[in-house]
Amino acid sequence: MPDDLADNSNERCYPPWFSREAFFKVRSNKIKIQGVGEILMERSRRAKHIRITVRPFKGVRVAVPFGVSLARAETFARSKAEWMKKHLCKMHQLEQAHKTFSENYIKIDKATAKKKLVNRLNELSEQHGLPYNRVFIRNQKTRWGSCSAKDNISLNCKLANLPEELIDYIMLHELVHTRVKNHSKKFWQELNKFVGNARKLDKRLNEYRMLLID
Ligand SMILES: [Zn+2]
Numbered sequence: 763m764p765d766d767l768a769d770n771s772n773e774r775c776y777p778p779w780f781s782r783e784a785f786f787k788v789r790s791n792k793i794k795i796q797g798v799g800e801i802l803m804e805r806s807r808r809a810k811h812i813r814i815t816v817r818p819f820k821g822v823r824v825a826v827p828f829g830v831s832l833a834r835a836e837t838f839a840r841s842k843a844e845w846m847k848k849h850l851c852k853m854h855q856l857e858q859a860h861k862t863f864s865e866n867y868i869k870i871d872k873a874t875a876k877k878k879l880v881n882r883l884n885e886l887s888e889q890h891g892l893p894y895n896r897v898f899i900r901n902q903k904t905r906w907g908s909c910s911a912k913d914n915i916s917l918n919c920k921l922a923n924l925p926e927e928l929i930d931y932i933m934l935h936e937l938v939h940t941r942v943k944n945h946s947k948k949f950w951q952e953l954n955k956f957v958g959n960a961r962k963l964d965k966r967l968n969e970y971r972m973l974l975i976d
Pocket of ligand 1: 935939945
């Protein structure tokens with residue numbers, strides 16, 4: 763941030779109720795917290811309270827509502843250093859998992875991934891008597907797969923890098939959607955017939971969610 767913010771001579775030129783911060787329209791600020799590193803303090807119109815978020819590859823951000831001074835937000839942020847450290851540690855693990863995944867991902871080219879996924883989908887479809895209409899291999903950022911009203915199945919090409927058990931789980935999940943379109947009790951019961959413990963696998967899949975971003 764500009765050094766002139768610390769220059770008190772500027773402040774005296776303006777009425778006392780007019781803060782230096784408001785005058786210079788400070789929208790963001792970076793501060794360093796020992797053991798945490800650099801954090802970004804940013805004005806936010808949406809924030810109702812001071813809010814700290816730790817995001818993968820982006821680090822710590824403190825959203826500061828209008829009406830709260832950056833100085834106050836900084837004091838608050840510093841008091842939450844331990845919380846930040848804990849969450850950063852978790853985030854670093856996810857980042858590492860993501861890096862490992864990305865490196866392996868390069869090894870499987872899209873064409874090979876497509877072949878592998880389509881073959882396995884057809885195997886499972888025939889084996890369990892769950893026919894589908896068409897299959898699309900896409901590069902989605904938010905989901906591993908989906909099944910349309912017309913029983914067209916879309917699979918994420920990144921799926922090819924998941925453990926076999928999870929690949930099968932997702933494929934069977936989508937194949938069962940050809941019978942049950944929602945996530946009702948009936949759906950999970952049906953899916954359990956093919957995968958054993960669907961909820962457990964669904965939870966395990968959550969550990970890989972991070973890998974979708976790319
Ligand atoms: Zn589903």
